[in-house]
Amino acid sequence: MSSKFKMPARGAQNVQGWVDEGAASVGVVATPKEAARATGEQQTRLSIDIPSQIHARFKAACAINQTRMGEQITRLIEEWIRKTT
Numbered sequence: 001m002s003s004k005f006k007m008p009a010r011g012a013q014n015v016q017g018w019v020d021e022g023a024a025s026v027g028v029v030a031t032p033k034e035a036a037r038a039t040g041e042q043q044t045r046l047s048i049d050i051p052s053q054i055h056a057r058f059k060a061a062c063a064i065n066q067t068r069m070g071e072q073i074t075r076l077i078e079e080w081i082r083k084t085t
Contacts, residue, residue: 046073 036043062069 062072
């Protein structure tokens with residue numbers, strides 16, 4: 001079993017708790033897979049081809065906003081579904 005290093009969220013108030021007990025102690029869900037387990041929601045992978053420049057800009061924007069690319073894609077899809085149905 002491999003262990004993964006998990007950084008605390010930027011600005012986390014309880015960094016010592018993160019050090020002592022792990023990311024979950026400060027409310028950080030480290031991976032989308034862990035988020036799915038936490039909500040009990042089944043996940044499906046979506047693979048798409050997009051231009052490299054768009055991918056790079058999207059990745060940078062997500063990093064600046066401290067969010068995961070998958071979370072943003074899910075929000076965009078949910079918003080589009082609401083608008084079109």
